[in-house]
Amino acid sequence: MDKAQSDAIRNARRVANPGCWPQGSIAFLRPLIGAGLLPADLPVTVNGISGYSGGGRTMIEDYEARGADAPSFMPYGLTLNHKHLPELQTYARLAGTPLMQPAVGNFAQGMLTALPLQLGHLDRVPSGAELHTALADHYGAIEGGVVKVAPLASIERTPDIDPETHNDTNTMTLHVFANDARAQALLVAVYDNLGKGASGAAVQNMDLMLEGL
Numbered sequence: 396m397d398k399a400q401s402d403a404i405r406n407a408r409r410v411a412n413p414g415c416w417p418q419g420s421i422a423f424l425r426p427l428i429g430a431g432l433l434p435a436d437l438p439v440t441v442n443g444i445s446g447y448s449g450g451g452r453t454m455i456e457d458y459e460a461r462g463a464d465a466p467s468f469m470p471y472g473l474t475l476n477h478k479h480l481p482e483l484q485t486y487a488r489l490a491g492t493p494l495m496q497p498a499v500g501n502f503a504q505g506m507l508t509a510l511p512l513q514l515g516h517l518d519r520v521p522s523g524a525e526l527h528t529a530l531a532d533h534y535g536a537i538e539g540g541v542v543k544v545a546p547l548a549s550i551e552r553t554p555d556i557d558p559e560t561h562n563d564t565n566t567m568t569l570h571v572f573a574n575d576a577r578a579q580a581l582l583v584a585v586y587d588n589l590g591k592g593a594s595g596a597a598v599q600n601m602d603l604m605l606e607g608l
Contacts, residue, residue: 397425398537404603412600415449415592416441416497417483419508419584422542422569424487426533432521433512439493441483443508444468444500444558449588458501470498505559506588515578523547523573523580530569541591545570556583565590565599 404410413421420441427433447458447465458465477495484492514520527547534542545555545568556570567586573579589595 401603404600405606407604410600410604411482412593412597413482413486414479415445415506415586415588416443416477416479416495416508417486418591418596419443419506419567419569419586420483420493420510421487422567422584423510423530423582424489426530427526428488430529430533432525432529434517435488436490437512438491439487439489439510441493441495441497441508441510443496443506444498445506445588446502446504446558447499448504449506449592450499454499455503458499463501465501466499467501468498469500470496472497500558502559504587504589505557505562505585506592507556507558507583507585509584510582512580512582513578514580520578521580522575523571526573526580526582527571530571534569541565542567542569544568547571547573556585558585560585561587561590563587563590565595567591 420439424433424439428435428437447454472495475494477497480492480495483489483495487493524547527544531544534540534544543566550572553570555568561568564587567584570583570585572581572583587595
């Protein structure tokens, strides 16, 4: 997520491997907090949907057995104590615990996470263009990076916001949507819960650590 992160992993003896859910949110929040555009004490809500493969063997077997009768959208984590909240808070460098509302869809893999932002209460309200530029500059400076920032556009809908867009890859695309007149923004990350989730990230981290031997 940071320019120096590959070298840090390459030279490490131990690496903590993230799960899939925090990755999209960290990809947005860490650079924007680091750039001073968002405060560390920002109240953060994360919404999203993942393919059922992220639920492990039991969920996979249940969804595949039920086929078309399986829920097309099933919210979970309703105790508001999702297991990945600590790593999201730590690596996004948030001062407080975010509220996460994940859901499972009736598709095998792929995911998207969305962060709605109410910016009007901030001492300095960043524009959508400022948020987008900060992200584009941050990830554009990472040589060989797999996180892409979509062009900033004022659109009602786009087929690119599809959780299955990057299936079987480790690519992540970040989208910024904003209404500056209302001081609101919506940040959406699209990636594969497997290829960019725990399993894919573990392989990438292992490859980097082997380079350092």
